[in-house]
Amino acid sequence: MKTKVVLAILAAGSLAAMASAQQAPQGAPGAAPGRPAGPPRGGGLPPPEPIEHVKDNVYKIFGGGGNTLVVVQKDGVVLVDTKMPGNGPYIDEQVKKVTDKPIKLIINTHSHPDHVGSNDYFREHYPNARIIMNEGAKEELSGGPRPSPALLPTETYKDRMTIGSGADRIELYHFGRGHTNGDTFVLFPAARLLCMGDVMAWNMAPFLPAGGAEAIAEETGALVKAMKGKVDLVEEGHGHINNWAGLVRLAKFDRALVDAAKVHYDRMDPPGMAVADLQKNADFAPLLDTHIKKGLEYGNTPRARANMNVNIAYLEFAGEPVGFGVANGQPLPATDKHKGSDPKDTAPPTPEMLATAVAK
Numbered sequence: 511m512k513t514k515v516v517l518a519i520l521a522a523g524s525l526a527a528m529a530s531a532q533q534a535p536q537g538a539p540g541a542a543p544g545r546p547a548g549p550p551r552g553g554g555l556p557p558p559e560p561i562e563h564v565k566d567n568v569y570k571i572f573g574g575g576g577n578t579l580v581v582v583q584k585d586g587v588v589l590v591d592t593k594m595p596g597n598g599p600y601i602d603e604q605v606k607k608v609t610d611k612p613i614k615l616i617i618n619t620h621s622h623p624d625h626v627g628s629n630d631y632f633r634e635h636y637p638n639a640r641i642i643m644n645e646g647a648k649e650e651l652s653g654g655p656r657p658s659p660a661l662l663p664t665e666t667y668k669d670r671m672t673i674g675s676g677a678d679r680i681e682l683y684h685f686g687r688g689h690t691n692g693d694t695f696v697l698f699p700a701a702r703l704l705c706m707g708d709v710m711a712w713n714m715a716p717f718l719p720a721g722g723a724e725a726i727a728e729e730t731g732a733l734v735k736a737m738k739g740k741v742d743l744v745e746e747g748h749g750h751i752n753n754w755a756g757l758v759r760l761a762k763f764d765r766a767l768v769d770a771a772k773v774h775y776d777r778m779d780p781p782g783m784a785v786a787d788l789q790k791n792a793d794f795a796p797l798l799d800t801h802i803k804k805g806l807e808y809g810n811t812p813r814a815r816a817n818m819n820v821n822i823a824y825l826e827f828a829g830e831p832v833g834f835g836v837a838n839g840q841p842l843p844a845t846d847k848h849k850g851s852d853p854k855d856t857a858p859p860t861p862e863m864l865a866t867a868v869a870k
């Protein structure tokens with residue numbers, strides 16, 4: 511229990527610290543003509559943007575924290591994730607641009623504040639709406655120094671859950687510890703669309719808080735196996751809509767990263783050598799790109815992220831603790847158990863990098 515409390519504190523604290531320590535890149539894609547006046551709702555992250563059509567009855571709202579997916583069903587609207595605190599009215603207003611139906615269901619992909627932050631608004635304004643998350647996510651939200659009763663779900667599930675039927679069927683999957691202890695993958699079978707939460711964001715290796723590198727590789731491996739033949743579109747937790755091939759590449763990359771890290775850890779090589787190995791696979795090029803993505807909320811380039819995750823794998827091999835706030839973005843110090851990493855591999859982005867941020 512104590513470990514979980516500490517993780518929850520670290521999760522909330524370091525996300526906020528990262529968001530404020532790092533200047534938000536300017537000019538997120540399609541930045542917001544017609545956004546109503548008012549205080550910024552991004553909580554230090556890029557503010558939310560107008561609702562975009564994805565396909566059929568599926569829409570997406572970027573920014574203000576994680577992506578919010580909007581699915582208009584027969585008897586109401588389903589939201590996946592509710593962004594940072596204070597975004598409820600804006601999400602509500604954007605949904606009303608595409609339908610008059612009430613919000614009936616909210617699913618949270620995990621417990622981080624940029625994905626559950628505005629649950630309270632929907633609890634208050636749509637008292638009949640169900641709010642569902644994995645039981646591990648509820649536990650994370652219930653602990654810590656500032657438990658958030660207003661953000662809690664109305665229901666939880668353990669491993670699998672099916673909601674609705676026919677064209678409105680939704681399937682929830684949990685494959686164990688990964689980005690958090692309560693990750694949920696949301697499948698909309700009719701749309702052949704899968705929501706990833708932060709296990710996939712900005713088409714790069716995931717920011718690894720609770721689980722560590724091996725857990726993420728196991729989680730994405732199990733996910734790809736279970737979703738084979740069911741998915742065309744993949745909504746990442748932040749950033750753009752990806753596709754099945756992108757998810758398969760990420761799962762292969764997560765596994766290859768741990769394997770390469772193990773080889774070089776055992777040889778007492780520095781972690782950068784594992785990243786150099788990954789670069790030999792041309793298919794992995796997008797996951798090792800050296801540009802900042804326009805609109806990125808926190809973190810660094812895909813290459814820097816790969817370096818961070820190899821560092822985390824090294825800590826795991828050495829039996830040292832991993833988790834949010836531990837080694838994420840920090841160079842790995844040299845110890846008698848492992849070689850240190852090059853600080854520049856995990857350094858925050860420079861103003862020049864931010865100025866040349868790329869759209870994809």
Ligand SMILES: [Zn+2]
Pocket residue numbers: 575576622624625708747748
């Ligand atoms: Zn997030």
Ligand SMILES: [Zn+2]
Pocket residue numbers: 620622689708
């Ligand atoms: Zn997260």
